Amino acid sequence: MFDTKRLTTLPDAPGVYLMKGNGGDVLYVGKAKNLRKRVRSYFSKGGESRYHIRFLVGRVADIDVIVTDTEKEALLLENTLIKEHRPRYNLDLRDDKTYFSLRLDMNEEFPRLTIVRRPARDGARYFGPYSSASAAREVLKQLYKLFPLRHYPLETCRRRRRPCLFYQLRQCAAPCHGLISGEDYQSLAEGAALFLAGKNSDLTRLYRQRMAAAAADERYEDAARYRDLIRAIEVTVEKQKMVAGDGDTDVVGFFRDATDLSVSILFYRGGRLMGSRNYLLDWEMDDAEGLSSFLSGYFNRDVVIPDEILIPFTVDDTDPLGELLTERRGKKTVLRHPVRGTKAELVRLAARNAEAYLREKREKDSGMEQVLGELKEKLHLANLPRRIECYDISTIQGRYSVGSRVRFQNGAPDKAGYRRYRIRTVPGTDDFAMMHEVLSRRFRDGHGGVDRPDLIVIDGGMGQLNVLTAILEELGLHGIDAVSLAKSRVERNMPDNEVVRSDERVFLPGRRNPVVLRQNGAPLLLLARIRDEAHRFAITYHQKLRGKGSIRSILEGIPGIGEKRKRELLKHFGSIRALREADREQLAAVPSVSPALADTIWKSLRGEEPEAP
Known part of the structure; x- marks a missing residue:
């Protein structure tokens, strides 16, 4: 428990405070114009009505402070420390899409x-x-x-x-x-x-x-x-309407509902609406502090900084954040809280977008929760499959063999969980052994730790599923559900000479006959989408390696061409066709290729025997 007597010793200056738990882990990082005043507000006698803050304060065992000369320095330091420690109570800005x-x-x-x-x-x-x-x-x-x-x-x-x-x-x-x-x-x-x-x-x-x-x-x-x-x-x-002046403006909308905080940014470029960006955040602390943390975190990333940022209410670090963005951009950037006129109407429009996004997200999550529940019931899973991983292998006659892992969180792709594996130990075309290598490498360190999936999906039939269950048993990974999804097959109905397609089938451990889910049902479509994404991810990596290998293969045996020059030629020309079409002068333009070597490469690529040195 934190000793509140320390509060009187805190400096009366700008800086950053780090709230730590019993194990020394950083729970929360914040900035303040006045460290003593800000930190004392968490431990006020009246108590804090919001459960989130009460829970945080109850876990605080120690508080470290770092004094800075200015609020702007505190803002910079806060962002640095949040990136370093990733505290669980700070805002985690996860985009709804890539821009x-x-x-x-x-x-x-x-x-x-x-x-x-x-x-x-x-x-x-x-x-x-x-x-x-x-x-x-x-x-x-x-x-x-x-x-x-x-x-x-x-x-x-x-x-x-x-x-x-x-x-x-x-x-x-x-x-x-x-x-x-x-x-x-x-x-x-x-x-x-x-x-x-x-x-x-x-x-x-x-x-x-x-x-x-x-x-x-x-x-x-x-x-x-x-x-x-x-x-x-x-x-x-002529048909575009100017609504926000002739500069670049970002309009920030803010909507609070219970424990969720929804933020929407409308992008106006040259006075015209270009698009929007949405965030859904878990946040119960002060609204002004939440908006301040969001702004500093968002604009500290690699984003386009506009001339003007319109915000729904004032925050303490408006001026230092404006100074910081001006320095980064090299041109003046201002933060404004409009209270009337067209710009105030734009802020209200952004707030309506934030509210609509929150409602849409909840409806979507509610629908996906139902799909995951149905999947759990139909496949007799031990867990609700919120985190699903799928694996696939791609190879051609045992060459350039690769494996892939994709992860879906609550029915949506989680790109941070995607991985590619270059097969190292398996010669030939043994798909089972390749899958064994991939899965063993996935779970060999710490058995997955907190990163464990609820369900693993394998592309294939009973054989692939047996490999998966054997590895899970070998590594002592209990509590992870496993299934395999076999693609539909084209079959010929002999009496009618009619071509038909069989159903997609799901195989379960310990069960000989597959489960046939409703073919157009949401659970099967989700599994098929995850399977197809794993296949796409694997084959894309395989094609990339095969393309590089093709260029390297045509350079094999040419005198004076080692691995380093192969890489330089590959980077310079990018394709086999461009390399074959290059003349001597273009080959000699590669920094490590001399005119004599360029002549040797040119002749070799055309089937001419290079002269002996």
Whole structure:
């Protein structure tokens, strides 16, 4: 139990406090403008009505404090310590989906747009976020029609003997082949950046000026090109409505219900709504502290930082967080709590989104709980299968053999639990032995520990299931359910000469006959989805290794080519076709390849016998 007499000795200064349990484990990390005042509030005489805080305080055995010079330093230190200790009572920001951004580096020779998962602090410009890679690709598809920037890496483009198909479609200006000047290409890149930033009025004003200048110089083709660009831009944006000014704004919505805290962020770019991002958090502490922790945790990640962040109420560290984001972004970023007008209405809209997301999530979880309950009942499982793992093997004649593990938590993919295994000890095509190796490696350290699944699914029939149950018995792993899922088979009905497909079957340990679940029922569809995901994950890894191995195999036996040069050639050319099509000069462009070695490689790839040294 914590000695409250220590509270009077705490410093009256900004800093970070770490609440620890009896074993020294960190339960909670917080920041404060005044450490003594903030920590004492947890142990006030009136007591704390919220059960979550009472439970936390009851477990605190010791409190460490670290004094900082400023609130901003406390904010930085808090994020660092949360990442290091992962306290159970701090917010755990888990996204509802993966988001993407468009990257444009104006310092490149010919700037190119690429899709990235996480913005980096590398001096490039980032636009987004987009809710999926397909959404980002759709934006690129439309953008290339207006601004024909290059599609591929410059080295790849220059290796081609002629411009690619996108040049023929007028969606690439072919700078790699000198078909556009550097100045004109830079103008296209700047136009794309302005368009993505939503500064269409600035863009059309700039192009009108250039159109007038070109007409004055009697460069009528250039003037017509700018005229067409202006028309295309106006047609593209005429139906979009500007609602949040002409800058970039993130609007934070906040909704509290019992123990759950739902947060929704609406992304406005150039005044237009681009998308949203949602979080569902387990949090019972003070709302202001929860919002503050969320903001510092979210914007401490690799995300696009906007000009303005609208929040539903003020928090203590608004100013230091704004200063910190300004430093990271290199431009001014402000946090505001609007109380009236359009921006206040946007905050209320974000709050409604947060509430709707919480209700939708609860309804979905309730439906999945029913599916998992039905699965437990139909398959006579000992546990409700909240955490399900599935394993699969992929190989071709014993070469490049790999295994995969996928994990589903409450019916949804848990990507943190995905693993790939390169088969090390099994020669040939013994699938049973390969599965034995994969499962043994999965459970050999600590028998799975707290990471144990409730149910393991194996792709296959009774033989694969016997391997699984034998390993579980061998390792003393009791209390884990196991089943195998056999794919449906195509059969021919001989009397009618009709082709039919059999049902998917589930095999259980100790039972000879399989269980046939309702074929379109939710339990079987869930198992099939997990099985198919494990197969996809395994075969993707297998194909990746096979592709690398194919390039390495054609280089075997060439004098002067060792493992290091194989890796460099693989990285430089990326495919067998590109390597075979490369001429001597392109091969010699690889840093470790001399002109003489390039000639040897070139001849060997064409079946010519290289000269003896």
